[in-house]
Amino acid sequence: xxxxxxxxxxxxxxxxxxxxxxxxxxxxxxxxxxxxxxxxxxxxxxxxxxxxxxxxxxxxxxxxxxxxxxxxxxxxxxxxxxxxxxxxxxxxxxxxxxxxxxxxxxxxxxxxxxxxxxxxxxxxxxxxxxxxxxxxxxxxxxxxxxxxxxxxxxxxxxxxxxxxxxxxxxxxxxxxxxxxxxxxxxxxxxxxxxxxxxxxxxxxxxxxxxxxxxxxxxxxxxxxxxxxxxxxxxxxxxxxxxxxxxxxxxxxxxxxxxxxxxxxxxxxxxxxxxxxxxxxxxxxxxxxxxxxxxxxxxxxxxxxxxxxxxxxxxxxxxxxxxxxxxxxxxxxxxxxxxxxxxxxxxxxxxxxxxxxxxxxxxxxxxxxxxxxxxxxxxxxxxxxxxxxxxxxxxxxxxxxxxxxxxxxxxxxxxxxxxxxxxxxxxxxxxxxxxxxxxxxxxxxxxxxxxxxxxxxxxxxxxxxxxxxxxxxxxxxxxxxxxxxxxxxxxxxxxxxxxxxxxxxxxxxxxxxxxxxxx
Amino acid sequence: xxxxxxxxxxxxxxxxxxxxxxxxxxxxxxxxxxxxxxxxxxxxxxxxxxxxxxxxxxxxxxxxxxxxxxxxxxxxxxxxxxxxxxxxxxxxxxxxxxxxxxxxxxxxxxxxxxxxxxxxxxxxxxxxxxxxxxxxxxxxxxxxxxxxxxxxxxxxxxxxxxx
Numbered sequence: 001x002x003x004x005x006x007x008x009x010x011x012x013x014x015x016x017x018x019x020x021x022x023x024x025x026x027x028x029x030x031x032x033x034x035x036x037x038x039x040x041x042x043x044x045x046x047x048x049x050x051x052x053x054x055x056x057x058x059x060x061x062x063x064x065x066x067x068x069x070x071x072x073x074x075x076x077x078x079x080x081x082x083x084x085x086x087x088x089x090x091x092x093x094x095x096x097x098x099x100x101x102x103x104x105x106x107x108x109x110x111x112x113x114x115x116x117x118x119x120x121x122x123x124x125x126x127x128x129x130x131x132x133x134x135x136x137x138x139x140x141x142x143x144x145x146x147x148x149x150x151x152x153x154x155x156x157x158x159x160x161x162x163x164x165x166x167x168x169x170x171x172x173x174x175x176x177x178x179x180x181x182x183x184x185x186x187x188x189x190x191x192x193x194x195x196x197x198x199x200x201x202x203x204x205x206x207x208x209x210x211x212x213x214x215x216x217x218x219x220x221x222x223x224x225x226x227x228x229x230x231x232x233x234x235x236x237x238x239x240x241x242x243x244x245x246x247x248x249x250x251x252x253x254x255x256x257x258x259x260x261x262x263x264x265x266x267x268x269x270x271x272x273x274x275x276x277x278x279x280x281x282x283x284x285x286x287x288x289x290x291x292x293x294x295x296x297x298x299x300x301x302x303x304x305x306x307x308x309x310x311x312x313x314x315x316x317x318x319x320x321x322x323x324x325x326x327x328x329x330x331x332x333x334x335x336x337x338x339x340x341x342x343x344x345x346x347x348x349x350x351x352x353x354x355x356x357x358x359x360x361x362x363x364x365x366x367x368x369x370x371x372x373x374x375x376x377x378x379x380x381x382x383x384x385x386x387x388x389x390x391x392x393x394x395x396x397x398x399x400x401x402x403x404x405x406x407x408x409x410x411x412x413x414x415x416x417x418x419x420x421x422x423x424x425x426x427x428x429x430x431x432x433x434x435x436x437x438x439x440x441x442x443x444x445x446x447x448x449x450x451x452x453x454x455x456x457x458x459x460x461x462x463x464x465x466x467x468x469x470x471x472x473x474x475x476x477x478x479x480x481x482x483x484x485x486x487x488x489x490x491x492x493x494x495x496x497x498x499x500x501x502x503x504x505x506x507x508x509x510x511x512x513x514x515x516x517x518x
Numbered sequence: 519x520x521x522x523x524x525x526x527x528x529x530x531x532x533x534x535x536x537x538x539x540x541x542x543x544x545x546x547x548x549x550x551x552x553x554x555x556x557x558x559x560x561x562x563x564x565x566x567x568x569x570x571x572x573x574x575x576x577x578x579x580x581x582x583x584x585x586x587x588x589x590x591x592x593x594x595x596x597x598x599x600x601x602x603x604x605x606x607x608x609x610x611x612x613x614x615x616x617x618x619x620x621x622x623x624x625x626x627x628x629x630x631x632x633x634x635x636x637x638x639x640x641x642x643x644x645x646x647x648x649x650x651x652x653x654x655x656x657x658x659x660x661x662x663x664x665x666x667x668x669x670x671x672x673x674x675x676x677x678x679x680x681x
Contacts, residue, residue, distance in 0.1 A: 372596070426633070431588065431603050431640035440602040442587040466647075473584055476646040 002047065003214035005153055007070050012141045012152070015066035016188045019058050023188075025050055049273035052264065057205055063194030064202020070218055073144045073152075079165040086169055096174025099167050104364075104376040105130075107331075107341075108157075111179070124373050126157060126330060126341070134180035142172050159327045162379035210271060227272070235293040242267055256286050313337035319391035322384045331375075334396070341373065347398035347468060351457045356448075357389035358382075367444040367452075398460070398468055406456040411489035419490025422483055435494060443474060449491040458488045561590075561611045562665050570662055577659025580652045581610065584644065603640050613664035620671075624657045 009018070025048035053061070086092050110123030112131040121129060137145075144151065146168060149158035194202075206212055212222035233256070241255045246265045248254045258265050260282060263272035277285070313334040315323055323329070329338035332345045348357070362385050364375035397403070423429045430439035433446045449458070460467070462484045465474040479487070554569030556578055570578060581589075587599045589610040600607060608615045616624070627635050629650075631643030644653065661668040 426639065427642075428639040431642075432599065440588075440599040441597075442599045473587075475584075475642040475644055477643065478646060 005155075005216045006065060006068055007216060007218040008068060008152060010066045010069040011071075011073055012137055012145075013066075014138070015062045015191045015194065016185050017136055018065045019062040019191060020185055020188045021048070022051065022053060022058055022061055049275045051209055051273045053209075056201070057209075059191065060198050060201030061205050061209075061211075062191060062202070063198035064200075064206060066194055067199055068217060073141060075140045076143050076147060078143070078169045082165045082169050086166070086173075092170060093174050093177050096170035096172075097178065099171050100174055102377055103161065103167075103171075103379075104374045107373040107376055122372070124341070126339075130175070130179055132179060132181040132184055134176045134178065135182070135184040139172065139176050142175060143168060146172065157327050157330045159330075159376070159378060160325045161376070162381060164379070167379070208271075210273075230289060231292050232294040233292050234290045244268065252290065253286060256289050257282060260285060315391070318387050322387050325384075326378055326380070328388075342375065344469065345392065346396055347401065349393045349396040350398040350401035350403055350454065350460075350468075352392075352452055353403075353454055354389050354393045356452045357392055358385045361385040361388055368441065398457075400467060401454070401457045401460040403454040403456050406454070406459055406488075408455050408492050411455075411485075411492060415486045415489035416493055419486035419488070422487055423490055427477070446491060446494055448496040449494040451495045453491070455488050455492055458491055459484055462487055558659075558663055560665065561609070561663065568663055570659070573655045573658045574662040575659075576652070577655035577657070577662075580648060580656050581659055584647070585610065585656065588640075603638075605638055607638075607641065610660050611663045611665050613666045613668060616660060617664055617666070617668045621657055624660065625653055628653045628656065 086095075089095075106123035108124045108126035110121040110125060110129040110131075112119055112129070113122045123129070141152075145158075146161070147163060148160060149156045150160065206217070206220070207223060210223075210226045212220055213226045234252070236252060238250045238252060238255070241250075241252070243250055243255065244266045246258055248258050248265075255266065259267075259270075259272070260275065260277060263270040263274065313329070313336070315334075328334075328345075331339045331342035333340060334344075335346050352360075361378075361380050362382070364377060393403075432440040432442035433444065434441060435446050457468070461474075462477070462479055464476055465472050466476055554575075555572045556570045556575035557567050558570060558578055560566035560568055582594065586593050587595075588603060588607050589600070591598050591600060591609065593599075600609075610616070623635070627637060627641060628648070629643060629645040631639070632641030633639035634643070648656075661670070
């Protein structure tokens with residue numbers, strides 16, 4: 001389904017918010033006529049189209065949706081000691097913001113940020129943008145959502161973080177206080193308790209307007225083939241089309257464009273909602289529709305199209321459980337399956353040392369400090385981190401880089417010295433890699449190469465980087481075998497312990513405690 | 519006699535149309551962009567759009583994957599690595615520096631790396647990464663975006679020509 005599941009939407013948002021959304025789905029046109037979404041300009045329109053709803057219909061639908069509370073939430077009580085320690089603390093909100101940043105929520109969610117008079121979205125687009133989410137969702141829902149996203153929406157990509165009550169309190173307080181807009185619901189009438197008639201009307205409209213074609217509500221069966229079949233639209237003659245009273249040329253292109261831009265213009269009774277296309281999208285979708293001329297003629301040509309092999313990665317056991325909980329595959333790829341935001345982990349067991357993986361998972365410090373989108377801080381338990389690291393080390397291996405095949409004990413100090421020279425003088429690797437604070441940042445930081453990479457991987461990598469990661473931009477060089485050994489020996493001496501980041505909350509509570517003593 | 523009148527009429531129509539066309543002809547600028555495989559905004563003047571040939575467009579693709587990190591001040595990832603390097607590598611559109619270098623030199627330094635030609639070893643060799651065709655296309659792209667613009671060396675003209 002294209003839109004979110006609405007089975008439980010009544011516990012998440014208020015009836016007033018639903019009313020506003022249905023009337024004007026996020027899109028707000030400001031006084032200058034610029035299209036703004038939630039207050040900032042954007043080229044991406046929300047996917048929710050605009051339905052031309054009357055006041056009665058708005059009241060009906062908002063009433064119906066606001067009573068969708070199939071699985072009521074049990075409010076989670078945050079430890080009273082945490083609340084009493086923090087609720088009066090003036091730093092509560094700024095600490096919440098700090099944790100929000102440290103956990104790297106922004107890898108998936110964006111916020112509108114105004115700098116030098118220019119407002120733009122900063123952050124990822126895997127999850128929804130959150131600039132005003134505090135004014136949208138019910139605070140109790142927010143807490144239960146953060147603790148267990150799949151409990152509300154089984155198929156959500158949101159990972160299940162390990163929350164301490166302290167973090168949960170600070171972050172939700174931050175969201176409810178800062179990520180808000182008091183003007184969000186301006187112009188929405190006081191709707192009050194939904195009446196039985198309104199709910200019934202909403203139920204009927206939900207099916208009639210086609211809402212059920214994009215949104216699931218458990219127990220509600222959408223009408224099949226809600227919209228008309230378009231597979232032969234491109235072959236239609238102008239005489240077969242209804243132009244109504246629209247003042248447009250009577251041809252197929254004009255018809256399609258008019259219908260897409262304003263469905264009511266060619267047929268006032270159209271059920272199709274109003275979309276906001278940008279000109280490029282409008283042209284693209286027109287072209288696609290024009291190309292649909294019925295079932296394609298069967299010919300030998302079809303046999304030329306080779307179906308793409310479906311990538312699959314089906315882990316089992318305790319690894320699968322943790323992998324699923326943190327939704328690793330949303331960003332990382334495993335054996336061709338998964339997202340492409342973060343590094344492909346298919347050969348992670350050949351690349352990284354087990355201890356490093358454990359440390360990294362518990363405290364993901366990025367190797368590339370210039371990145372804006374980074375691995376979130378999941379507050380992973382030792383057990384989870386070990387499970388993941390063990391599995392990766394044993395299973396996710398490259399046939400040409402077996403970690404046990406190269407023994408680091410063979411490296412001599414002379415090789416290390418030579419390697420350092422090769423690195424710094426002959427090949428000047430520092431143009432792209434950083435060691436000890438100097439160097440470039442095109443490639444990963446090598447401060448901890450010896451604690452991170454396996455010697456087998458480094459050797460195979462120096463021989464031919466593209467054989468291991470086909471799309472890497474590391475130039476393939478022509479090192480001799482002796483040079484490869486020397487460079488590997490040098491890199492394996494580079495160590496820098498990843499110190500567990502002193503979490504700000506610890507420091508802050510220490511400061512508070514000290515203040516109290518004084 | 520029967521044929522001549524229509525022929526004359528045809529000629530007349532042809533001339534009217536031809537001269538009419540010439541009078542109202544649009545400047546060729548829009549046409550250039552229409553035929554272009556890709557475009558690149560002039561790095562020092564964003565209003566100036568440079569149209570790229572097929573080869574130059576291929577070069578642009580290679581450039582933005584491999585070279586942009588050190589030979590431009592803005593990169594797809596944001597900050598540039600250029601300021602981390604000594605000597606500072608030339609910007610790819612730096613015509614004042616690069617126009618003087620022959621295609622041959624450019625091909626060699628990309629293929630063999632800086633140290634092979636007595637330049638900085640920070641420039642890695644790409645001979646095992648890029649094909650000869652890709653390297654030619656990057657050079658073509660360099661020439662296309664150069665400011666001041668690049669004038670290909672003319673063929674040595676015939677010294678003995680009467681003209």
